[in-house]
Amino acid sequence: MRLRVWDLPTRLFHWLLVAGVATCAVTGFLLPSRWLAWHFAAGYLLAALLVFRLVWAFFGPEHSRWPGFCPKPGAVIAHVRAVLAGRPHASIGHNPAGGAMILALLLTLTLLVGSGLLTVGGMLKLGPFAFFMPYDAAMAVKELHEAAANLLMVLAATHILGVIVESRLLREWLIGAMLTGWKRAPDGSPTPRPRAPWAAPLAALAVAATVGGGMALSHLPKAGWHPLPPLPAYAQECGTCHMAYHPSLLSADSWRQVMAHLDTHYGENAGLPPQRRDAIAQWLTANAAEQWDTLASHRLGRAPLAADGLLSSNSWWKRKHRHLDPAVFQRAAIKTSENCAACHRDATSGLFTPQAIHIPAP
C-alpha cells in the first residue's frame, strides 16, 4: 500500500530549502561580493523556513514531527550497519540515519543563518543585529559561519548520497516521495496522523512575527554607524572636483596629512583660504575612521595611507576589486578607481554594502 507521508508544506519546505541553500552556496563560495545581495535574500528565506520547520516539528503531520528526526543513537548505528550489509529496513517516515541527518542539517542551518545575520550586522551594519553587533566580534563569527558552511556542504552531500543508496537498496525512489508525498508502506500500516488544525495558522503567525520582528530590529539605530550629513563647506570645496569621500575612509592623522598639503593635492592645486581649510579639516578629523565601526573604516580608514595617498593602493581594496578588469575603471561613467560612488551607490554613507554595487555599463 501507499501512504501520504510528507504533506505539501513539508515538501515545499524541503525544496525551498534546497533552492535557498544552493543560492547561498553559489553566491557565498563562488561569486564575487556584488552577488551577496542574493546571498542575504536567500539567507532571510532560510531563516523564515527554519521558523516554519520548528512549528512543523511540533504540530506538523506525524512524520514531520521531531521524534522522527531525533532517533536513538543505537538505532542510527543499527541502521547504518544494515545499509552497509545491503539490507536496510524500510521506514515509513525518516529512517534512523536519515532522521539524525535531518537534525544535523537543521542545527547546522540554524547556526549558519544565525552566524550570517550576526556577521552582516557587525560587518555591514545590515539586518536585525546591526543595532548591537560590533565589527570585531562579527569577524570572529564570520569564521564560524564559514566553518558551518563547509560542514553543511559535507552534510548535504552525505544526505544526498544516503538518499541515493537507500533508494537503490529499497528499490523506491525517495526523491520522488519528497516530490509527491507518497511512500510505500507495509499493508495494514495505520494512516499517519495529520497535522494539528492550528499548525498552519501558527506557522504563518510565527513566520510573520519573525519577519516583522526582524524588520523592526533592522530599523533600530546601528552600532558604530550613524547618518552624517556632509559639512556644506566640504561638499562645496572638495565635492565639486571629486566625490565627497566619507570621513571614515581615512584616519584623523591621514586627514591632517591630506589637508596640510592642499596646494599639491594629488598633483593639483586645491588651495583654500586657511580658515575654510581648517574648518573642513576639523570636521574631517572629528569624524575620521576612529569614530566608526564600519567595514570600510576598519579596512581602509584605520590602515596607514599609501605612499601615493590613493585608496586604491590599499591591499584590502585591491583584494576586493581583483575580479574587475582594470579597463572597467576607465569607463566614461567611472573614470578612476578613486571614484567609489560610481559603482557603490551608498559610498557617501560610508557603508559600502554589497547590494549597493552597480557597475555602470561601458
Added chain:
Amino acid sequence: MPIRTLLTCTLCLSFAVVLAPAAWADQNSAGRAAVLAAYAAQARKADANFTGFSAARGELLYSSRHLKARRADIQACAACHGADPTKPGENARTGRPIDPVAVSANPKRFTALENTEKWFGRNCKEIIGRDCTALEKGDYITYLQSR
C-alpha cells in the same frame, strides 16, 4: 471687498513672479560687473595702455591648447568645461560634473570675486602653467559673458 483683495493679491503676485528673477538677474550682473571692474583696475595698473577686455582674446585663451599645462592630458580650459561652454562640463580626472561656465547657461558665474579668484588660482597654474594676468581673467569672463 474680497474681489478687490483677490485682485490686489494677484497683482502683487504677478509682480513678484516677474520682478524677482529680474532682481536676481540684476544682482548677478551687478556682481559680475564688480568682478570685471576689479580686474580692469588691476589691468590698468599693470599696463597704462589698457583699453578694455576682449571676448575674442578670451575665446582664444579658453579653447587653445596650452603646452605648459601641468598634465599632458588636460591642456585646455575646454578639457573640463567642454568645447561648448554653454553645456555642462566634466572633471577630466574624476568625472565629477561641472555646471556650465557660460553666463547664459549659468548666470551665477563670476559674480563673486573671492570664488572667481579661487578657481583662477587653482586652474591657471594647472592649464597655462602660471598665474593668469588680470587681463587674461577679464578677457576670459568677457568671452563667457558673451556666450
